[in-house]
Amino acid sequence: MNELKTGKTIEDFTLRDSNRNVVHLHDLKGKKILLAFHPLAWTQGCAKHMKLLEENYEKFSSMNTVALGISIDSVPSKKAWAKELGVEKTVFLSDFWPHGAVARMYGMFNEDMGVSKRASILIDEDLKVKYIKVYETRSLPDIDEIFVAIRD
Template sequence: MPIPQTGNPAPDFQLKDQNGNDVKLSQLRGKNVVLYFYPKDNTPGCTREACDFRDEHSALGAAGAVVLGVSPDDARSHQKFATKFSLPFPLLVDPGNQVAGSYGVWGEKSLYGRTFLGITRATFLIDTEGKVARVWPKVKVDGHVQEILATLKGGAPAEEPKKPSATKKAAPTKKVVAKKAAPAKKAVAKKPAPAKKAVPMKKMAARKSAARR
């Protein structure tokens, strides 16, 4: 069967939980129901998801919601799983996967090239009138319960802050260092040659006559 769409009545069911108690969807009218389907007890992803529901169970209850988990496991497996991780909500036994089928989450799956029948991890939020308020058809475990809480509180879940992109830092611009001009050589004025002293005429004549002798 196809997955029930938002606004449509949620398929009713009556199943037993891990302790043999009957749980009927129609008896939960007036409350929001978080019905989540998961592949298998005590596996890594399913354990993380269940523990997230456990850790936020009080907050979900304060928002008027009841949590119900469903997987193909039997009551004994559910009981061990719930006890091991102190799960405070019912894990429902779904004989023949009839309820999973009515919610469109039971069918053919493939993993590592192998095809098999199994449950798709999915969550349905059913409102106080028994209608589907929201569907998460392919759940990613991380942050899923916080998203459900945000929806119950009437707001969109906060986005994770984006990590700054690892862009290369621009190389610092090199400072242009102006070369210092070489100091101008001081012009050294040449000293004028000492003027020759004029010899008096009488001394010149005396010298000439002495030379003739």
């Protein structure tokens, strides 16, 4: 694992989204990217977190930002969960196998629980880490704080 630091180029990854499409991080160069790690689908806190991203989809888009919801859940689980939540625009990524590989790569894996931490990693248009914040498992990110980081 490389230590994740602001100003450093983010290490690349490829994951599948909830529709089985391949999402290659470095293909998103030219946009800001919010990696929204969350512990586990089908939980109340994570549902609120992902709905928050969906509710702000247009604002993210207007700021040239793509929000990606990442957890260790399988593709079929993420697909069913997105449908259950009514999330249609926000991309959900599956870090299922190898189990939590991307979360581990970025130091965002909770070894005690076997899930990713709740965290926000903002990447700029040149794929450099701009902002990192790890939250208590049960707390939600402050969306206004994230928008300030995107603007700055």
